[in-house]
Amino acid sequence: xxxxxxxxxxxxxxxxxxxxxxxxxxxxxxxxxxxxxxxxxxxxxxxxxxxxxxxxxxxxxxxxxxxxxxxxxxxxxxxxxxxxxxxxxxxxxxxxxxxxxxxxxxxxxxxxxxxxxxxxxxxxxxxxxxxxxxxxxxxxxxxxxxxxxxxxxxxxxxxxxxxxxxxxxxxxxxxxxxxxxxxxxxxxxxxxxxxxxxxxxxxxxxxxxxxxxxxxxxxxxxxxxxxxxxxxxxxxxxxxxxxxxxxxxxxxxxxxxxxxxxxxxxxxxxxxxxxxxxxxxxxxxxxxxxxxxxxxxxxxxxxxxxxxxxxxxxxxxxxxxxxxxxxxxxxxxxxxxxxxx
Amino acid sequence: xxxxxxxxxxxxxxxxxxxxxxxxxxxxxxxxxxxxxxxxxxxxxxxxxxxxxxxxxxxxxxxxxxxxxxxxxxxxxxxxxxxxxxxxxxxxxxxxxxxxxxxxxxxxxxxxxxxxxxxxxxxxxxxxxxxxxxxxxxxxxxxxxxxxxxxxxxxxxxxxxxxxxxxxxxxxxxxxxxxxxxxxxxxxxxxxxxxxxxxxxxxxxxxxxxxxxxxxxxxxxxxxxxxxxxxxxxxxxxxxxxxxxxxxxxxxxxxxxxxxxxxxxxxxxxxxxxxxxxxxxxxxxxxxxxxxxxxxxxxxxxxxxxxxxxxxxxxxxxxxxxxxxxxxxxxxxxxxxxxxxxxxxxxxxxxxxxxxxxxxxxxxxxxxx
Numbered sequence: 257x258x259x260x261x262x263x264x265x266x267x268x269x270x271x272x273x274x275x276x277x278x279x280x281x282x283x284x285x286x287x288x289x290x291x292x293x294x295x296x297x298x299x300x301x302x303x304x305x306x307x308x309x310x311x312x313x314x315x316x317x318x319x320x321x322x323x324x325x326x327x328x329x330x331x332x333x334x335x336x337x338x339x340x341x342x343x344x345x346x347x348x349x350x351x352x353x354x355x356x357x358x359x360x361x362x363x364x365x366x367x368x369x370x371x372x373x374x375x376x377x378x379x380x381x382x383x384x385x386x387x388x389x390x391x392x393x394x395x396x397x398x399x400x401x402x403x404x405x406x407x408x409x410x411x412x413x414x415x416x417x418x419x420x421x422x423x424x425x426x427x428x429x430x431x432x433x434x435x436x437x438x439x440x441x442x443x444x445x446x447x448x449x450x451x452x453x454x455x456x457x458x459x460x461x462x463x464x465x466x467x468x469x470x471x472x473x474x475x476x477x478x479x480x481x482x483x484x485x486x487x488x489x490x491x492x493x494x495x496x497x498x499x500x501x502x503x504x505x506x507x508x509x510x511x512x513x514x515x516x517x518x519x520x521x522x523x524x525x526x527x528x529x530x531x532x533x534x535x536x537x538x539x540x541x542x543x544x545x546x547x548x549x550x551x552x553x554x555x556x557x558x559x560x561x562x563x564x565x566x567x568x569x570x571x572x573x574x575x576x577x578x579x580x581x582x583x584x585x586x587x588x589x590x591x592x593x594x595x596x597x
Numbered sequence: 598x599x600x601x602x603x604x605x606x607x608x609x610x611x612x613x614x615x616x617x618x619x620x621x622x623x624x625x626x627x628x629x630x631x632x633x634x635x636x637x638x639x640x641x642x643x644x645x646x647x648x649x650x651x652x653x654x655x656x657x658x659x660x661x662x663x664x665x666x667x668x669x670x671x672x673x674x675x676x677x678x679x680x681x682x683x684x685x686x687x688x689x690x691x692x693x694x695x696x697x698x699x700x701x702x703x704x705x706x707x708x709x710x711x712x713x714x715x716x717x718x719x720x721x722x723x724x725x726x727x728x729x730x731x732x733x734x735x736x737x738x739x740x741x742x743x744x745x746x747x748x749x750x751x752x753x754x755x756x757x758x759x760x761x762x763x764x765x766x767x768x769x770x771x772x773x774x775x776x777x778x779x780x781x782x783x784x785x786x787x788x789x790x791x792x793x794x795x796x797x798x799x800x801x802x803x804x805x806x807x808x809x810x811x812x813x814x815x816x817x818x819x820x821x822x823x824x825x826x827x828x829x830x831x832x833x834x835x836x837x838x839x840x841x842x843x844x845x846x847x848x849x850x851x852x853x854x855x856x857x858x859x860x861x862x863x864x865x866x867x868x869x870x871x872x873x874x875x876x877x878x879x880x881x882x883x884x885x886x887x888x889x890x891x892x893x894x895x896x897x898x899x900x901x902x903x904x905x906x907x908x909x910x911x912x913x914x915x916x917x918x919x920x921x922x923x924x925x926x927x928x929x930x931x932x933x934x935x936x937x938x939x940x941x942x943x944x945x946x947x948x949x950x951x952x953x954x955x956x957x958x959x960x961x962x963x964x965x966x
């Protein structure tokens with residue numbers, strides 16, 4: 257029941273987001289659809305004639321291929337068609353600039369974004385959890401204070417500053433890593449070592465930067481661990497003779513993870529958002545980069561498509577966090593099948 | 598006054614008299630703090646006989662929890678324990694618990710001497726089922742899982758719990774009383790000789806407290822346990838305990854058989870404490886507190902620690918710390934003026950013998966709660 261309700265809510269939010277895109281698209285005075293129509297009409301006017309009704313129909317047809325919205329239709333019909341195209345045919349319209357379906361462009365760019373985001377997040381989360389736990393276990397030591405100071409500085413300095421600094425140091429000054437692109441142009445794509453090395457080298461700096469962006473969790477996890485270590489059940493477990501390793505993982509770690517779990521999953525959504533800036537800095541042609549260039553080129557169909565993509569990913573991250581939380585914390589499981597006392 | 602209400606008859610007491618199971622000798626617990634050393638247990642000396650129930654009473658911050666922790670060498674970091682706690686196993690040589698290695702301690706605790714902590718409500722890991730706690734404990738001590746779990750089920754039934762339901766539940770699905778009883782069962786799963794309980798009924802309502810006392814009585818008989826029951830609630834422990842020790846300001850000040858301590862209290866503090874217990878049949882319901890407050894562990898009064906609050910204090914009390922003296926069979930007190938105390942601090946008539954008043958005959962009647 258809870259799952260059905262939660263999934264239903266996500267679908268509802270997604271539809272609302274699509275509706276907002278549609279409204280921005282279609283209803284806004286001088287919005288994208290109208291602008292496109294005017295642009296096309298101007299081409300005829302420049303040729304010295306005002307468009308004939310047939311040409312007008314042709315213009316409307318072109319607008320529809322690009323945006324998925326036919327300006328001559330009443331809004332509710334085009335709204336229905338817009339939603340239908342997206343949900344049933346994954347038709348987000350056609351990029352004006354690239355002359356390709358929006359879905360194809362985004363779908364091709366997405367794996368690269370996921371590649372660097374997931375690695376950045378996984379690395380950032382693992383390392384920050386380990387360091388947080390290490391800091392908690394050595395509370396008050398030099399290691400703890402040093403890392404606390406570092407973490408505070410790190411959270412104060414935005415990740416894009418870190419990105420630019422790493423670019424300057426490791427790419428321009430030291431020349432260890434390339435400053436842009438996502439693969440070595442001299443290699444042939446496929447499962448071969450030079451290609452893979454090229455991909456890893458190109459991804460290294462963006463991954464490092466998103467790792468830094470996801471590092472702030474260490475302090476929160478440290479605090480949670482310290483709080484857990486004072487709990488009664490830790491003392492009882494020690495008295496019961498439970499091994500230190502099991503206490504650290506099953507008792508301290510597991511319980512300290514609960515409050516940060518949701519923020520880790522939300523971080524997944526956040527990372528995709530930050531990818532717009534990160535990928536632009538590193539010239540890394542993936543989702544964020546494509547979106548940013550679409551913005552520069554006023555490629556409205558592509559921008560709107562990316563908007564819907566990002567919404568979907570964010571919703572998915574939160575949904576997965578919500579649905580899996582019951583597994584890691586038995587207390588939030590739907591209580592209907594349990595007696596309460 | 599109420600001798601006949603105690604379960605243990607004097608004959609069995611005598612045979613046990615010299616079968617010591619735990620001996621605490623000059624145990625001290627201290628914490629170093631910025632403003633000085635905080636001594637929260639001072640020169641504790643006592644013996645626990647095999648098979649008896651020793652009640653340790655005292656107000657909050659009198660060091661009774663520290664005494665309980667010290668018995669298992671489980672004083673929380675960064676507390677320092679010194680002295681000796683000698684455990685005499687049924688067969689085998691006595692061991693000093695305070696000088697055991699971590700490994701030896703891990704073997705001894707729960708196996709020989711078990712502990713029920715004060716914070717029973719948070720004694721279970723919220724992300725594990727109660728049953729997993731039992732299994733994990735058996736595994737950590739290399740016990741047979743099936744036999745151990747069968748024993749766990751029996752213990753839970755003894756405590757009027759449904760084994761299947763409790764073992765399969767997460768802690769948040771149990772009530773406070775159920776959690777408390779599950780913890781007692783968990784502490785007995787390895788069949789220990791001694792069970793030390795630190796305020797095991799704190800945070801429970803009066804009915805549940807009473808029914809747990811009744812269940813403990815039955816468990817003690819069934820499994821031949823030695824129990825140390827630490828509480829601030831004097832009337833609660835009187836029905837269960839064979840002997841009572843009274844603590845004040847981190848020291849034991851009076852210890853003896855329950856009858857002796859209750860009927861013939863000889864330390865001015867014990868007498869004042871008993872007078873302070875409100876009595877429901879007292880018409881005017883006057884609360885008789887003890888003037889002053891208990892001392893700061895960093896700055897304990899010289900001489901007898903109770904002297905600033907004691908109506909009988911003399912010069913001697915301000916200079917010398919009184920040693921324990923035997924005043925009758927199975928009754929020791931640390932006071933210079935114990936004879937005067939009996940005359941000068943009359944016990945307020947406590948209706949019809951208050952210490953056995955709330956009877957626990959119905960130990961099963963609340964069991965299903």
